[in-house]
Amino acid sequence: MQDNTKPENQAVSSNIHLRRRGRPKCFDENQALEKAMLLFWQYGYEATSISDLTQSLGITAPSLYGTFGDKVELFKKSLDYYLANEACPIDEIFKQAKTAKIAMELYLFENLKRLIQDYKPTGCMLVVSTMNCSITNQQIQTELLNKRLATKQKIFARIQQGVKQGEIPSMTDIQAMTDFYTTMLQGMTIQARDGATMEQLEHVVIMAMKNWDNFLK
Template sequence: MTESDKVVSGHTDPVVRRGRGRPRCFDEQEALHKAMLLFWEYGYEATSISDLTQALNITAPSLYGSFGDKSQLFYRCLDYYLTTEACPIERIFQEARTARIAIEIYLHENIKKMVQEHKPAGCMLVVATMNCSEQNHQIQEQLLQKRHWVKQRIYERLQQGIQDQDLSPNNPIEAMSDFYTTIIQGMTLQARDGATIEQLNRVAEHAMKSWDTF
């Protein structure tokens, strides 16, 4: 019996049977990028498996086979976001000559990431779990830890400023860390509400004028 005969007779050999699953040209990085944009735009809970399979053009079994469940895919997308989209805090803090310059550059570079053409507004670390229910507490906790890490890095850069003597030992660096972290997170929400780069840059400029008041 020929292969065509097998198909017609309903006895297709398993070797030649092929369903809708994962495309032959499946690009994992491209898939992560598309899934990241959904989670970034709509949040973890509002993004359904159906949304993801349609955006990635794969079936649900193929999605599970490639990335695990929805939470595992979200964590992969979060890592992808931090690697490809988030403001490069380490490079900025290492290259800036003073603590003040480091914070000022970091504010303005964040704004460039918050308002981009063809990408969701704001920071994914802030917006992706804003409306999550208690059942997704673990995912909220993961993002909270990453936001705390950012604030800790701001604190450490201010601490380095004291060591480098470009910041006074009397400066309340914990309060400064809280203040500039709040500015960044607040600008994220403003970006989601439609604030322009120009508006957010003015916010950052006023925030830097507060530097000398600490």
């Protein structure tokens, strides 16, 4: 029986078949992101090289670039992974807490569980991963700054909600309260990096919450 299929049609069919199959991935992207996140979290953006990443992820540089883009894009995706899987769930805590004071206390203590963990870097990735970046990576520093400021704004909004609910006097300097507790959070990250124990930081949180009423006078 004669095959009437045109050669060009056979080529098109073959190409479609190849595109459908694609190149099989030899690694799990989420696992790779977790490993990249841990490197950036531990050593910072600039100190983590492409060689470090490919070695830890167990992939070649072309595979890394083909899957995640360049180092900047991989860092951003790693940061998103951190926020989704490691960062303290501030929205949930603030929504469920009955008062602003309870919300802040829960948030501080919940952060401690993430600042000091077994087999993971200490501190908050949003704070430590670009501490020593040069001017050439200003864009990344700005992006992290904006994320930290977004968290600070949520703290301000939750305290402001306490004013509206009558828990906090209307004349209270809630910006000063926000600045204080934001500074406490970021300071605990540095303390965790410097080797502070969980017990030591728990005492810091207890003292910080004792200062709550001082703002209301």
